[in-house]
Amino acid sequence: MPFKTVDRRRALIVLVGLLFGLFGPLLAAAPASAHAALVASDPANNSIVPDAPNRITLSFSESVQLISGKIQVLAPDGSRVDQGDPSVSGAEVTIPLRTGGGRGTYLVSYRVTSADSHPVAGVVTFSVGAASTPPTADGVAEAAVDPVVKAMIPIAKYLGYAGLVLLVGPVLVLALLWPHRLERRGPGRLVWTGIGLVAGSTLLGLWLQAPYTLGTGLFDVTPSDIRDVLGSTFGAVMLVRLGVIVAAAFLLRPLLIGNGGADSKLDLALLGVLGVAALATWPLTGHPTASPVAGVSVVIDALHLAAAAVWVGGLVMLFGFLLPRASARELGAILPIWSRWAMTAVGVLIFAGTVQALIEVSTFDGLINSTYGRMILAKVGLAAVVIGVAAFSRHLVRKRAAAETPGPLRRVVLAELAITAVVLGITSVLVQEPPPRTAQVAETGPVSTNVEETLAGKSMSLQVSVFPATVGNNSIHLYAYTPDSKPLPVVEWKATASLPDKGLENIEIPLLRITDFHAIGDIQLPFAGEWTLKFTARTSDIDQETLTMTAKIS
Structure with missing residues (x-):
């Protein structure tokens, strides 16, 4: 079978893997719209x-x-x-x-x-x-997000991750491993594609943020809405990313068209600084900024992205250019170095991923019973497969047979790329899913132990507030109203508290009359339990009413 036909088939397999990675996770989970509570x-x-x-x-x-x-x-x-x-x-x-x-x-x-x-x-x-x-x-x-906007956000993020992969890994290979005799046109197009994807996903992200935050449709965006986004922290970070990408494009041009000998060390150093700045913009617009240890989370997330971009981007260069074009002698020098790079990148990925999971998930229950945790498990499972495949490719490199007959190694690299494409897709959805630490707060909602109850009597309605309704000192507010909700003047107030389970009966609650219909009091409640509160309001020399309620003290 001709080589070009085989190559096209393999390229088709990679494309299918990329498409599955992009759309597969979107079928499994929809992005959530709220990560604070x-x-x-x-x-x-x-x-x-x-x-x-x-x-x-x-x-x-x-x-x-x-x-x-x-x-x-x-x-x-x-x-x-x-x-x-x-x-x-x-x-x-x-x-x-x-x-x-x-x-x-x-x-x-x-x-x-x-x-x-x-x-x-x-x-x-x-x-x-x-x-x-x-x-x-x-x-x-309302908390609703337009369905089209909801679907477009992970797509934009996936394009950004793909662009980062096509930018970081290939640039490192061109700068440090590329044979001088090979032309750079093909890798150059790959890098320019990466730049375009990152820039395009950033612009798309800026546009989507307006309808996402406002809850409007994709095209129901006004210039003032875009100005508001640009004035936000999200907009500022995305503008920084665009600026870094533009600056990097100018510095990359000599590297992409040169023969490898004229690359300026200063340019490479500046590219390294810009790379760090660009990588930092991803965690600065996501979960790490809201982490309990934000500084640690931002650094860990940037390391995670950098390791993935170096590893997967290097695999793309290996599969698409080095294995088909480099000589056996050149591969014999390149592959051992690349193998060490890959092993280091995998180590960083495992370390950073573990730390991220511990921070965002924190509990075993959160790992098993939350969408975020289950997606983490899916990533771990796929990553384990990729690492196994990578270990086999490292075995091939150590045997040095790959330099002579690169076909088996190329098939292994293709498998790594297909699986990591799926992992990138899961990640694109994962960053939209609330982690268990915030999901638990959102489910709980505002927590208040206060007791609020309105007691209805024959001639009056008594509104009672007990706070904080916990063991220790508690304040009690009483408001008296007529049955038709008008303030009812009270001449004298009396109140008692009882907890029969503990043998506490009729503890008097001293009350202070604040207005004609409002009284307050303080009492020490030494035990948790169902306390019985009894209130007597005298409204004239002969008229009074006693109302009783139960207050749960925790």
């Missing part, structure tokens, strides 16, 4: 407060950035009560409100961008005086 709010979610606050505070699990026009507060009648622009400090968002809001349930709608560039959206409700039907209105922020 609301952990607290003031007023607390579903709480009842006596007076309308003059501001609302939202606290998230990681630092966030505001999205213009995506935060609003609706009064019980559906009107907007937020005034001025909200402000953000790290993980805390403050929303100023108009004063003098009416009674009833308020709705806070928010959509912000988390530290790892993903949108976070949701609603919080609280009530003033008493609960009512929550307001509804058009324009409330």
